[in-house]
Amino acid sequence: MDTAAFRRGVRDVAPLLLGIIPFGLVAGIATVNAGLGLPAAVGLSVVVFAGASQLAALELLGQNAPLTVVVATAVVINLRLLMYSASIAPYFRDFTSRWKAVLAYVLTDQAYALSVASYRSDRETDRKWYYLGVAVTLWAVWQVTTIAGALLGTGVPDAWGLEFAIPLVFLAILVPAIEDAATGIAAVVGGVVAVVGAGLPLNLGLLVASGVGITAGVLTESVTGGTDGD
Amino acid sequence: MATNYGPVEIAGVIAVIGVLTYACRLSFIALFGRLDEIPPAVERVLRFVPAAVLAALVLPSFVTLDASSFAADKFVAGALAAGVAWQTEDVFATMVTGMGVLWAIRFLL
Numbered sequence: 459m460d461t462a463a464f465r466r467g468v469r470d471v472a473p474l475l476l477g478i479i480p481f482g483l484v485a486g487i488a489t490v491n492a493g494l495g496l497p498a499a500v501g502l503s504v505v506v507f508a509g510a511s512q513l514a515a516l517e518l519l520g521q522n523a524p525l526t527v528v529v530a531t532a533v534v535i536n537l538r539l540l541m542y543s544a545s546i547a548p549y550f551r552d553f554t555s556r557w558k559a560v561l562a563y564v565l566t567d568q569a570y571a572l573s574v575a576s577y578r579s580d581r582e583t584d585r586k587w588y589y590l591g592v593a594v595t596l597w598a599v600w601q602v603t604t605i606a607g608a609l610l611g612t613g614v615p616d617a618w619g620l621e622f623a624i625p626l627v628f629l630a631i632l633v634p635a636i637e638d639a640a641t642g643i644a645a646v647v648g649g650v651v652a653v654v655g656a657g658l659p660l661n662l663g664l665l666v667a668s669g670v671g672i673t674a675g676v677l678t679e680s681v682t683g684g685t686d687g688d
Numbered sequence: 689m690a691t692n693y694g695p696v697e698i699a700g701v702i703a704v705i706g707v708l709t710y711a712c713r714l715s716f717i718a719l720f721g722r723l724d725e726i727p728p729a730v731e732r733v734l735r736f737v738p739a740a741v742l743a744a745l746v747l748p749s750f751v752t753l754d755a756s757s758f759a760a761d762k763f764v765a766g767a768l769a770a771g772v773a774w775q776t777e778d779v780f781a782t783m784v785t786g787m788g789v790l791w792a793i794r795f796l797l
Contacts, residue, residue: 473778473779473780476779476780476783477779478777491690492690493691494691498699501699501702503703504700505703505705508693508709511705515705519693519701520690522691522692523788525693525697529708532709533705533708533709535711536705536708537712539713540712540716541734542737543714543715543743544715544716544730545716545734545737546717547720548720550717554719554774558714559714559718562710562714562718570738579690617794617795618791619790622690622749622787623783625745625746625749625750626743626769626782626783626787629746629770629773629782629791630773630777630779630782631738631742632742632773633740633773633774634777635742636739640786641739642741644739645739645740648739648744649746649747650747652743652745652748653747653748656753657754663748664741667743668740668744671736671739671742671743672737674740675736675739675740676733679732
């Protein structure tokens with residue numbers, strides 16, 4: 459184990475925890491609000507470990523939506539993990555299958571964003587242990603905060619709008635991802651299409667918007683001749 | 689808003705979502721070990737994934753076209769938080785601004 463790399467990962471993810479903690483509390487509170495008990499809250503957080511999809515699944519379960527709709531919505535939201543998996547795969551190719559299986563389990567928006575940013579800068583950091591420092595910290599904090607949220611239950615007033623912390627975290631990660639005109643276009647188009655498509659069934663708006671945004675970025679780059687973002 | 693589903697159905701739903709979510713995470717990480725190199729076209733596309741997906745996750749939380757659910761407090765808080773994110777690229781500053789403005793509008797105005 460490369461403890462220096464692990465510690466660097468923990469240090470880099472620390473500021474993001476200020477966004478993860480309210481996010482986890484909200485996910486735990488939502489579990490109780492949906493009428494699910496503590497075992498379900500723990501199960502959801504450990505087995506699925508993907509906040510936005512957990513919240514969507516809980517909302518739909520609370521409304522007694524058909525179970526196929528609950529599953530489809532959660533999985534559609536998590537399809538972006540396919541893209542993160544593809545994007546980070548080249549950096550993991552030399553690891554054993556067993557390590558890949560472990561690293562994949564803790565792949566999240568934040569672990570992906572921080573690690574790829576670190577790999578792209580030419581820092582001499584052990585990839586596996588840096589990633590684990592980030593991802594395992596996120597995992598542990600997520601489990602603790604969702605359980606705490608489930609125990610606090612409905613004690614937190616709705617008016618606090620704690621769930622608003624979630625998009626704020628995504629926003630803070632989004633801004634550094636806009637590195638040039640083409641990625642800017644991808645973000646603007648993806649965001650606008652998501653707003654327009656918010657009414658689409660099964661949360662398809664997110665998937666359609668992502669696809670259209672990525673396409674817009676690729677087209678922009680091919681028109682402008684392409685500037686190397688990094 | 690409480691569910692009528694029993695523990696077995698809930699456990700089943702959690703298991704299915706969990707397996708499919710893990711499959712998404714593992715997919716290319718497992719696959720690329722077997723390929724010699726990633727096609728450049730794929731890499732070009734992947735560069736745009738974070739910007740497009742994150743923006744699609746964020747913007748509908750701040751803005752909605754549905755007049756009945758448009759929330760001016762979230763719009764203003766989101767816009768100011770975006771400005772702070774742009775200036776500082778700091779997660780904490782972004783969060784404090786966003787939640788602070790939201791609470792100021794709700795509780796002080």
